[in-house]
Amino acid sequence: MRVFDTERQGWSASRRERLFQTERYLDLQRQRAVLQRTAVVLTVCGISFGAWALGWKDEPKPYRPPAQEAPADPGASDGGTTADPTQPESAPATPPAGYTVLDDSEGFRIAVPEGWTRKSQPSQYGIDIVEYRGPDGIRRIQIFQVMETTAHESVVESQKTSSKLDGYQEIHVQDVTDPSGGEAAEHEYTADELSGESASGVTYHVIDYRFEAEDGEKYALIVYGSQSDAADAERELLDTARAWFCPPNTQCDAPETS
Template identity: 85%
Template sequence: MRVFDTERQEWSASRRERLFHTERYLDLSRQQAVFQRTAVVLAVCGVSFGAWALGWKDEPQPYRPPVQEAPVDPGASEGATTADPEQSASTSAAPPAGYEVLDDAQGFRIAVPEGWTRRSQSSQFGIDIVEYRGPDDIRRIQVFQVMEATARESVVESQKATSKLDGYQEIHVQDVTDPSGSEAAEHEYTADELSGETATGANYHVIDHRFQAEDGERYALIVYGSQTDQADAERELLDTARAWFCPPYTQCAAPKTP
């Protein structure tokens, strides 16, 4: 039903129709205001959507580092890997026949003849005094840490006490070349007894080697044998033990094998 609208001075729809379609029955200025606000809202929405769309399109992908291919070794077979040189030396090196490499409970590494037994006693300085003995109970290797400031000083002090042993005969007391290139000194002698032990009538041949190791500390490697041993038997014991010796809790490369 249409009625006459006195405000707009025209015939218009009923009150019910105006309630559901209010925008049709606003005056001109109100309609323009509505249209302007609607246009602004649509414009803002359009700009926002455009910015979001562009941002989404140009959003950078997560960074992935480029894959670097290792250089191919022409002499290597497919699927083979190149081992670290030091690691290869450690795994391929081996002590002389009849010797075994041990990681001692005191933390050092050493090579001794197979089947030798271990003994130890506490020391007043540094690590315990460790001794490996052969089945004859004469041949042995002794390892301990020394307190003197130099290897030479330590050897001289030891020689003063050793010279009092029965049957003592000095072969030499001198500075020597150590495999590590560090300072070293040596006392070689023979005697009819050993310090701290009851005389057994055996004639001992002893090489007392003292040196500065890779950790900067000084150690003694003393080898004992019989004067009746084959020539250089004790020297072989010493050279093998020293070549494989690595001080406590220190990383050392395995010695080069001939």
């Protein structure tokens, strides 16, 4: 039976019908609450969708590799200038006229006069004793490794032995400056004989040079000539050989030449 609902201002089912069909006859306040919650849910969904749509539009574009740069001009230097092909390249360093640079089988590099012959003998320390000798049999260059801890000590020990030679005359025993900046010392003298050789009637002029090489080891570089040679002939032999000397297993720049 239908009755007039004063709250709803309309006819509605009887109380019995409302008890069995409660979903259809919610009170007005509850219906309003449901409508408000529904509106909030729809609003949130709408905002979320809008944010997603905007984010989708702003997604980064697919990766594309950058364009390849043009290869550098092979004639350009680091400063951006182009090398002048008309300018000659720097000439490689060369030894003085009449000398040749050799890579010895003992591993060192040295410059000796052209046409000289080589011989060697075992040493008690380090590399073999290597000797390059001129055609006259008098002029020669000898190279070997020494065991003393300093160049000065090595020269002093050598001088003790040389002073026993016939006709020995000391010129000097002194420390000197090596081209590499390391320590060096030399013993310069004349004698009528050489150790281990019979007298030849020649008075020898000897410069016994001991030095620390680029590898940190100590070496002897001894030049021999005749006292009658031109002035500084043996000094030229020594200076040229030392300038080009490079010890075994070591990288050395070629000396500067004028």
